[in-house]
Amino acid sequence: MKFSTRAIHVGQEADPTTGATIVPIYQTSTYTQERVGEHKGFDYSRTVNPTRLALERQLAALEDGRYANAFASGMAATSAVVGLLSSGDHVVAGDDLYGGTYRVFTHVFRRYGIEFSYADTSDLEAVRAAIRPTTKLFWLETPTNPLLKIADIAAIAALRTGEQIVVVDNTFATPYFQRPLALGADVVVHSTTKYIGGHSDVIGGVTVTNDAALYDRIRFMQNSVGAVPGAQDAWLTMRGAKTLAVRMREHARNAQVVAEFLQGRPDVSRVYYPGLASHAQHEVARRQMSGFGGMVSFVLDDTARAMELAHSLKYFSLAESLGGVESLICHPARMTHGSIPTEQRERRGISDGLLRLSVGIEDAADLLEDLRTALDRTAAPATVGLR
Numbered sequence: 001m002k003f004s005t006r007a008i009h010v011g012q013e014a015d016p017t018t019g020a021t022i023v024p025i026y027q028t029s030t031y032t033q034e035r036v037g038e039h040k041g042f043d044y045s046r047t048v049n050p051t052r053l054a055l056e057r058q059l060a061a062l063e064d065g066r067y068a069n070a071f072a073s074g075m076a077a078t079s080a081v082v083g084l085l086s087s088g089d090h091v092v093a094g095d096d097l098y099g100g101t102y103r104v105f106t107h108v109f110r111r112y113g114i115e116f117s118y119a120d121t122s123d124l125e126a127v128r129a130a131i132r133p134t135t136k137l138f139w140l141e142t143p144t145n146p147l148l149k150i151a152d153i154a155a156i157a158a159l160r161t162g163e164q165i166v167v168v169d170n171t172f173a174t175p176y177f178q179r180p181l182a183l184g185a186d187v188v189v190h191s192t193t194k195y196i197g198g199h200s201d202v203i204g205g206v207t208v209t210n211d212a213a214l215y216d217r218i219r220f221m222q223n224s225v226g227a228v229p230g231a232q233d234a235w236l237t238m239r240g241a242k243t244l245a246v247r248m249r250e251h252a253r254n255a256q257v258v259a260e261f262l263q264g265r266p267d268v269s270r271v272y273y274p275g276l277a278s279h280a281q282h283e284v285a286r287r288q289m290s291g292f293g294g295m296v297s298f299v300l301d302d303t304a305r306a307m308e309l310a311h312s313l314k315y316f317s318l319a320e321s322l323g324g325v326e327s328l329i330c331h332p333a334r335m336t337h338g339s340i341p342t343e344q345r346e347r348r349g350i351s352d353g354l355l356r357l358s359v360g361i362e363d364a365a366d367l368l369e370d371l372r373t374a375l376d377r378t379a380a381p382a383t384v385g386l387r
C-alpha cells in the first residue's frame with residue numbers, strides 16, 4: 001500500500017458494531033466487562049482507547065513502522081522516550097533543537113541525573129566527539145529548528161554501538177518526505193500538533209518504532225506516566241493525517257517559491273531552506289528526503305526591521321507553532337527560542353534579525369505579494385516617515 005492510501009485506510013476500518021465508516025470518537029474512560037477480567041481488549045482509556053488505537057495504527061503505517069504510541073503533546077512523547085533513561089546516562093543532542101525540547105532536557109531531566117551534550121549534528125565529527133562511554137541516546141532533529149540544518153541520519157545511526165538508541169524528531173520533515181526508521185533510527189518522535197494534525201486545532205505527539213522491546217518500554221511509560229491524548233484529540237489528529245500527502249506537496253511547492261523569492265532580494269541577507277542549492281547540506285537533504293518541507297528561515301540585518309516585518313504581513317500570522325494550512329511567521333529569538341540564554345542563542349546563529357516562516361498552502365502568488373509588499377514597506381529607514 002502506498003503512502004496516501006495508508007494515510008486514509010490503515011486503522012480506519014468501518015466500526016464493527018455500527019458500520020460507521022469513520023472511526024467514532026469513543027468518549028469513554030472505562031469499558032463494561034462480561035465477567036471479571038473478561039473484556040474485548042479494552043479495560044481503561046489511559047491504557048487503551050479505540051479512537052487512539054486507530055490513530056496509532058495510522059501513524060505507525062505512515063512512518064513504515066510497526067508500533068506507535070500517541071501522546072497528549074509532542075513534549076509528552078519526547079519525555080516518554082527520555083524517561084527510558086536512568087540517572088548517569090548521557091544523551092548526545094543536536095545544538096539547534098526545538099526550544100521546549102532543550103528546556104525539558106535542561107530543566108527537568110538534568111535534575112534526574114541524565115546528562116546532555118549538544119553538538120552540531122550537521123557535522124558528523126562533532127557528533128562523534130560528543131559520545132561518552134555512558135552515552136545511551138542520540139537525539140536528532142532534521143531539518144533543525146529554526147536554522148534548518150540537516151543531520152545525516154544514516155551516518156549518525158552508523159556511529160551507534162550496543163544498546164544506544166537513535167531518536168529522530170521528524171516533525172519538520174514529516175513521514176511524507178523523510179522516513180528515519182528506514183535510515184537506521186530506532187525511534188521517531190513527532191509533535192503531531194504541526195503537519196500531521198495540519199490545521200492548528202489540536203495538540204498531540206507520537207512515537208513510532210519497529211523494535212518490539214522499545215515499544216513495550218515506551219508503552220509502559222505511556223500508561224504509567226499517563227500523558228495520553230483524549231479521544232476527541234486523537235480523532236482530530238487522525239482526520240488531519242489523512243490529507244498529509246496533498247498538504248505536504250503544496251507546503252513544499254510554496255516554500256521553494258518563497259525561499260527563491262527571498263534569496264533574490266538584495267535586502268535579505270541570508271535564506272535557510274534545504275531545497276536551495278545554496279544550503280550547506282543540500283546534497284544530504286536530497287539524499288535522505290524526498291522533498292524539503294514547508295519551513296523557511298531568513299535574516300534581515302536590521303533587527304528593528306525584522307521586528308516590524310513580523311507584524312506587517314497580511315497572510316502570515318505572527319504566531320508560534322507551524323505546520324498548519326495557514327502561513328505563520330515567528331521571531332525565534334523572542335518567541336519559540338526565548339527560553340535559551342541569549343549568549344548561547346546567538347552563538348547558535350539565532351540572531352535578533354532571524355525570522356521563521358511556516359509557509360502555508362494558500363496561493364503562492366498571494367504569499368509572494370504579501371512578502372514583497374511588507375519588505376518594500378519596511379525597506380529603507382528614510383521612507384518610514386513617508387508611509
Ligand SMILES: *Cc1c(COP(=O)(O)O)cnc(C)c1O
Binds near residue numbers: 073074100101
Ligand atoms: C512543536 C514541537 C515540539 C513540541 O511539540 P508540542 O506538541 O508542542 O508539545 C517538538 N519538536 C518540534 C520540532 C516541534 O516543532
